[in-house]
Every structure is written in structure tokens, then in C-alpha cells.
Amino acid sequence: MRVLSLDCWWPNPDVDFYRFGAPESIFDYDVVIWDPVNAIETYDVQPFQATFQGLRQLSEDESPRLMSDLSRRKQEFRQFVEMGRALIILMAPEVMVNVFTGERNISGTGKNQKVVHLTKKTDLMKALPISGNLFPGVGVEITAQDPGFGKLLRKYRDRWCYRAILEDFPGQSLATVKGTSKAVAAVAYTKSGGMILMLPDLVSPDADGESEDEAPKPDQALVDLLAWVKELHTPSEELPDWAKEFKFEEDITRSQEIAELEERRNELLLQIDQKRKEQAESDDWKLLVTAQGATLEKQVALAFQILGFHVTEGQDRRKDLHLEWNGKKVVVEVKGVAKSASEKNAAQLEKWVSEETISTGVTPKGLLVVNAWKDLPLLERSDPAFPDQMLPFCHNRDHCLMTGMQLLGMVRDCLIDPGKSEAICESILTTVGVIRGWDDPTRTFAITGKRAIAETRATVSES
Incomplete structure (x- = not known):
């Protein structure tokens, strides 16, 4: 050949x-x-x-x-x-x-x-x-x-x-x-x-280790x-159509078994597709702790819908999101940043609050959602998401501050127990400054892979 x-x-x-x-x-x-x-x-x-x-x-x-x-x-x-x-x-x-x-x-x-x-x-x-x-x-x-x-x-x-x-x-x-x-x-x-x-x-193939002089x-x-x-390229000769009409006894049984297996396979493939769809939707929630820009804004909007807020996007990009719950209005600024939040983020939020007040005559709650330290693994985000120097400005203007991790924790709680929704929404509307709780990744995630192995070894060595 x-x-x-x-x-x-x-x-x-x-x-x-x-x-x-x-x-x-x-x-x-x-x-x-x-x-x-x-x-x-x-x-x-x-x-x-x-x-x-x-x-x-x-x-x-x-x-x-x-x-x-x-x-x-x-x-x-x-x-x-x-x-x-x-x-x-x-x-x-x-x-x-x-x-x-x-x-x-x-x-x-x-x-x-x-x-x-x-x-x-x-x-x-x-x-x-x-x-x-x-x-x-x-x-x-x-x-x-x-x-x-x-x-x-x-x-x-x-x-x-x-x-x-x-x-x-x-x-x-x-x-x-x-x-x-x-x-x-x-x-x-x-x-x-x-x-x-x-x-x-x-x-x-990798040619490493071979001498240039060697063939x-x-x-x-x-x-x-x-x-x-x-x-x-040398397939067996195909049988004529008439020969296919003659079957051995075991051929009939085998054909039925094949048909049943094919049906089971199709059912399993549908189940697999459904599980993959569910997994993709589940993975999307991790965008709250990894993403920035429009991708983060879209997931934040979905999160507040799960919590029970009525959500609309800001007109002409004048604000990221507008929320309403029990007649109370909220203006949301969303940011994904490589470091901590900054005073300019809070200043931008206050600008949207002022514009909404002038436009409607009603002062909305200002809410700043920041995915801080977005490029770091969750367990390595040890520095504050909201530095001390921006807190007085936010306190004086009744702002509520939360991280993407906290919003994710709230969503997970509501998905598991929808009855928690009202208390969470009330907490957001009444909090001034950094909201407390929902910030422990180990409470939201089951840690797996290399990190879980390392922590298990550390626990064993300590004992």
C-alpha cells in the first residue's frame, strides 16, 4: 500500500x-x-x-x-x-x-x-x-x-x-x-x-530526545x-435485500433488544441534555462573583427578580437598574472591579439617586452592588470590598452596599427556601452602609477539587 x-x-x-x-x-x-x-x-x-x-x-x-x-x-x-x-x-x-x-x-x-x-x-x-x-x-x-x-x-x-x-x-x-x-x-x-x-x-509526535544525526x-x-x-477500506460485501428478510430466531430477539436499548439511550440523552442545561444555568450564577460590565448587570437583574423585586433597566444607560418592592423604589449601580470599590462608584450612585428624585419627586434607595477583587479566588478575597474612606459618604446618603458574593448568597437562600425572600428584601431596603451576612463562600459553595484536598490535609495535620 x-x-x-x-x-x-x-x-x-x-x-x-x-x-x-x-x-x-x-x-x-x-x-x-x-x-x-x-x-x-x-x-x-x-x-x-x-x-x-x-x-x-x-x-x-x-x-x-x-x-x-x-x-x-x-x-x-x-x-x-x-x-x-x-x-x-x-x-x-x-x-x-x-x-x-x-x-x-x-x-x-x-x-x-x-x-x-x-x-x-x-x-x-x-x-x-x-x-x-x-x-x-x-x-x-x-x-x-x-x-x-x-x-x-x-x-x-x-x-x-x-x-x-x-x-x-x-x-x-x-x-x-x-x-x-x-x-x-x-x-x-x-x-x-x-x-x-x-x-x-x-x-x-514530540521529537525531543532524538539526535539530529539519527534517522x-x-x-x-x-x-x-x-x-x-x-x-x-475493505468492508465486507453487503447482503442483497432479499437476504435481509431471512432471520435467525436470535436475530428477532436481538432486534427487539436493540430497539429497546435505542429507546433507553434516547431517554438518557434527553435527561443528559436537561442536566447540562440545569448545570449551565447554575454556572451562570457564578457570574455574580466573576463578571463585570453588561454580563454582571444582566445576572444581577436576574438575581433581584429571584429575590422578589420588580426590575427594569435604566433608561438610556442613566442607571444600571431600577427596582421596586412593596411600593418602595431602589436605584442600583453595578460594578465589577479588580480591586475594591471606590468613592467614585458611590458618587455615581448618588448622581442616579438625585436624577431619579428630580424626575419623579420621590427619593429612591441607593444600592451599590460591587463584585470586588473579581480576579481572585473567593477564599483569597481577604481585603474589604468597601474601604473605610468611602463609608461616611455612603452613610450620609442612606446607601446600601453589598458584594456580588452577598447577592449570590441571598439568591441561593431564596432558591432553597422562597419564604426567606421578604426578610431579605426588607434587609436591603433598611440597611445603611455595608449589609451584613451572606459573605462566607463556604456557606454557599461545596468546595471541591485541589482546594478541598489541601484543606483536608491541613485539617488532618492539625489534628
């Missing part, structure tokens, strides 16, 4: 290596492996303008060469699989590049004449002899659906990485993103017995991959 690798640089003396743009034909080979991401790097960029609109800008000389290579390889790939051979693609989403079209716009005359050379975007993935949609997505959590690929995945777990998610593709899925039905590997066969195998990226050792992962490809 003769193997050609286009733009994949694995050490193996039994594999020929060429660039996508090399003149060598692929028809001398039984198997071709192509990495389109590496291919784009083999073309020279435009001097002094390596990129345009975020994409590689090929030079005027390289642009027509790429277009010619793309047209040639596309035709070769199609004919190659029609001849019954195997094409392996290390999948990626759009592999876009800017090329010069050869056209130009001329404006002005004489010394003021300006010449603009026109470019267009080109996708190397157009060379594939197969249709389907590829969406960006990078990750390493892969679940095999094919036993052969499963062995490769387990043996070389640290080298497989998907770069694209397949949608609406012909053929059969070989692997998915773990816990989902999103395909990241698939195989399709042509009527002539050709095979198009779409795989995640197989990262090149590189063959990459065993590539050897095993090609052995599996050979097995995959």
Missing part, C-alpha cells in the same frame, strides 16, 4: 511527503492524507502585508499558483476516490486566504493616479470531493463510535484534537464530541469502492492509523 502525505510531516520512511502545491500526482498512491491547515502555510504572503482582514494575503505571484493548485487537486481528489482509493482529510473549518484576482481599479490621473489591486477570499476546503457543513470547534474530548478508531483514540489519546464539527455530511459518523451527537469523524464510500475518511487532527523513528501512531484505514 503506497501512501502519500500532503502537508502532514510525520516521520515514516514508508510514506512519501509532498506539499499541496507540488507537481507530483496523487495517482501513484493507494492512500492520500491531507492537512489543509498546514497547506496554506506553504504559500508565500504579500511582502509588507502578510494579512488582510484577518486572513493571510498571498503575494501576486503565489495567488495564481494557489488557484491553479486548488483546481488541479480538486479534480485529482475526485478522480482518486472514483478509482476506488482512500482519501484521508484531517478536518478543519473554512481554511480561508486572500488572493489577488489579477484585476485592478484605477482612479485619478497623472501624479494623483491610484491603482488598487483587487483580492478575493478563497477556501482550500473547496478541494474536497464531498459536500457537507463544517463548523469551527476545537477540543480533545472525543468519543469513538467505531471500535477500530476507539483503539487509536485510547492508545494515542494525547495526540487527537478535533478542529471542526461535521453537519449534514454523507456517510457514517465514526466519533463525536464526548457527551453529544456532534460528529468529529466520519467515513463515506463511493459506488466504485473509494473512501473519504474525515478525521480529527493527529498532532505530530527519525517511524511514527507508530501513523502505522496503526494506516492499518485501520486498510481494514476500513
